[in-house]
Amino acid sequence: MAAATTDRPTAPASHVLVVPYPAQGHMIPLLDLAGLLASRGGLRLTVVVTAATVPLLAPLQAAHRDTVRELVLPFPSHPAFPAGVESAKGLPPTLFGALIVAFAGLRGPLGDWVRARSDGPDRVVAVLSDFFCGWTQPLAAELGVPRIAFSPSAVYGTAVLHSLFRRMPRLGDDESLVPFPDVPGAPSYPWRQLSLLYRTLKEGDEVSEGVKRNFLWNLESSAFVSNTFRRLEERYIGAPLADLGFRRVRAVGPLAPDADAAANRGGETAVAAADLCAWLDAFAEDGSVVYISFGSMAVLHRPHAAALADALEQTGVPFVWAAGPTVALPEGFEERAAAAGGRGRVIRGWAPQVAALRHRAVGWFVTHCGWNSVLEACAAGVAMLAWPMTADQFVNARLLVDEVGAAVAVSWGGLQTAPAAEEVARVLDDAVCKGKGGGRWVHVAARAKELAEEAAAAVSEGGASRRELDELVRELCELGNESTPRE
Structure with missing residues (x-):
């Protein structure tokens, strides 16, 4: 028995x-x-x-x-x-x-x-x-x-x-x-x-x-x-x-979502992401397009927007600009960009940022250096053109430019002082145009690619971030066991 x-x-x-x-x-x-x-x-x-x-x-x-x-x-x-x-x-x-x-x-x-x-x-x-x-x-x-x-x-x-x-x-x-x-x-x-x-x-x-x-x-x-x-x-x-x-x-981290998950957050499903990626597919050269976003919280001041728009027209750099609904761009800028062989695109609603950054055609990111954007760029292996405005953005930009080597500074003037269009054009020219031929900032683009590999390794099985997460889960589970009545 x-x-x-x-x-x-x-x-x-x-x-x-x-x-x-x-x-x-x-x-x-x-x-x-x-x-x-x-x-x-x-x-x-x-x-x-x-x-x-x-x-x-x-x-x-x-x-x-x-x-x-x-x-x-x-x-x-x-x-x-x-x-x-x-x-x-x-x-x-x-x-x-x-x-x-x-x-x-x-x-x-x-x-x-x-x-x-x-x-x-x-x-x-x-x-x-x-x-x-x-x-x-x-x-x-x-x-x-x-x-x-x-x-x-x-x-x-x-x-x-x-x-x-x-x-x-x-x-x-x-x-x-x-x-x-x-x-x-x-x-x-x-x-x-x-x-x-x-x-x-x-x-x-x-x-x-x-x-x-x-x-x-x-x-x-x-x-x-x-x-x-x-x-x-x-x-x-x-x-x-x-x-x-x-x-x-x-x-x-990085707690960076995949492109589909990020698209579903935006309220427009993955359709907007697919549309933008189809537009980017037309660029034969990898890394030739600049993605531009200053985040969802701050509204880019008119002088800053004008300097960037003028610089884009001076250099002819292909771009996607997630400008949001309220940023005032120079009169006729959007129409001229769209007419110039379709080299520029301004997005006024929600922008599929993760999908854009992970597209092969995007090689540089003009960013305010908000931390979520920084990590999305790191995960995608996209070099950054740092233009901090407020909050923790100056600290993040210094980390990226001075220590990590994955970004080039555009301006340190913040919201108070807009750079001249010629200054912004010089950075765009050095990084995007000349950089393709092994120019001044080619090592920054290479470092960004290394960061993507390091970020992926961190969250993979056995990676540093994965281990920290597993240890956190184990500690939280043990707290629950301690609270369970014992016989």
């Missing part, structure tokens, strides 16, 4: 609360990370959204119906923030700090939701949240669970930003240099190139104090997870940084 066996119930999947910040450039990479976590098994994720950000969650839920659910909470009101606005889309930069502080109003209702599930299988074992959601750190501490801070930026840029709020340097004019002594290499930046969130701080102001608290809370988190990869930022990942609270940094 066979011995009786006892089937032990398997431990429930660890329940992780994911709190994105309501800005597309922050939310999408965190949802990409959530998708990777959900695909590994052993985890269940609840993602906090408001009515305005629910649509961004749809692709993730469609792919992981059994392991990802939404928690829709009303967007909290705040006297410093406009009523009816629920995200950073279309928001003036001067209100970014107010959005951080207003969004922190979710702390109360979210805490109530978690506490109501503290004794059952839905018990939250960890909080994974954007670094603009620093308020989740004291919430996690109250709940007795670890909070992991997600950075959608470079480790370098994240350290510089937190250094400002940790040390509170004060200088006067725009060109005064601000040093960062605890960042490797001890860099310094002109005051005007620092984050507007910091430059607009006002002592005693409620919003300013709330923004400062946000970043200081991040330094108390259990760890940082960053959308980057080790070979891109070896210098900053290798050792604990004072400006990140000496916390461990897990580099799990």
Whole structure:
């Protein structure tokens, strides 16, 4: 007679609360990370959204119906923030700090939701949240669970930003240099190139104090997870940084989607991507086309747009310009570009950036150096023409130009000073036109190709980013096991 066996119930999947910040450039990479976590098994994720950000969650839920659910909470009101606005889309930069502080109003209702599930299988074992959601750190501490801070930026840029709020340097004019002594290499930046969130701080102001608290809370988190990869930022990942609270940094990127996934986010399906790629197919020479985009948040000022448009006409460089709906281009520019043998194309709606960058005809990317765009270029092996404007873009541009060698600077003037069209034309000519014949910047294009190989290796089986992701999943699963009652 066979011995009786006892089937032990398997431990429930660890329940992780994911709190994105309501800005597309922050939310999408965190949802990409959530998708990777959900695909590994052993985890269940609840993602906090408001009515305005629910649509961004749809692709993730469609792919992981059994392991990802939404928690829709009303967007909290705040006297410093406009009523009816629920995200950073279309928001003036001067209100970014107010959005951080207003969004922190979710702390109360979210805490109530978690506490109501503290004794059952839905018990939250960890909080994974954007670094603009620093308020989740004291919430996690109250709940007795670890909070992991997600950075959608470079480790370098994240350290510089937190250094400002940790040390509170004060200088006067725009060109005064601000040093960062605890960042490797001890860099310094002109005051005007620092984050507007910091430059607009006002002592005693409620919003300013709330923004400062946000970043200081991040330094108390259990760890940082960053959308980057080790070979891109070896210098900053290798050792604990004072400006990140000496916390461990897990580099799990690039969290760059494939072209089809990126197209589906844009609201126009893959049709727009296929149309653009068909247009690019007409260019016989690889790397001969320049892709241009300054991101979805900032509107390119008229003098900057005019300088770039004039430079494109002077050089005759083939281009795709994702100008968005509101950028004012010189009169007749779009028509002239389209008429000149179809060498130029201006996109006014959503632009299939990932598909464009991965097309063989595109060899250079004029970019504001927003981190998501940087990583998409790295994954595609496209060299960058760096034209930073604000936020962390100057730090990212310095990393790419001075350290990584995968970019050439177009202008350091930012939003304040537009370069002359002749300066922009010279860079385009040296990089794109002369570069094809082994010119001045051919080594930059070669370095970009190397970065693509390094990025692919990082996320492949056994790669550095893949190992960090697997270790993160293992730690989160263990938290769930620890919370399971033992016999």
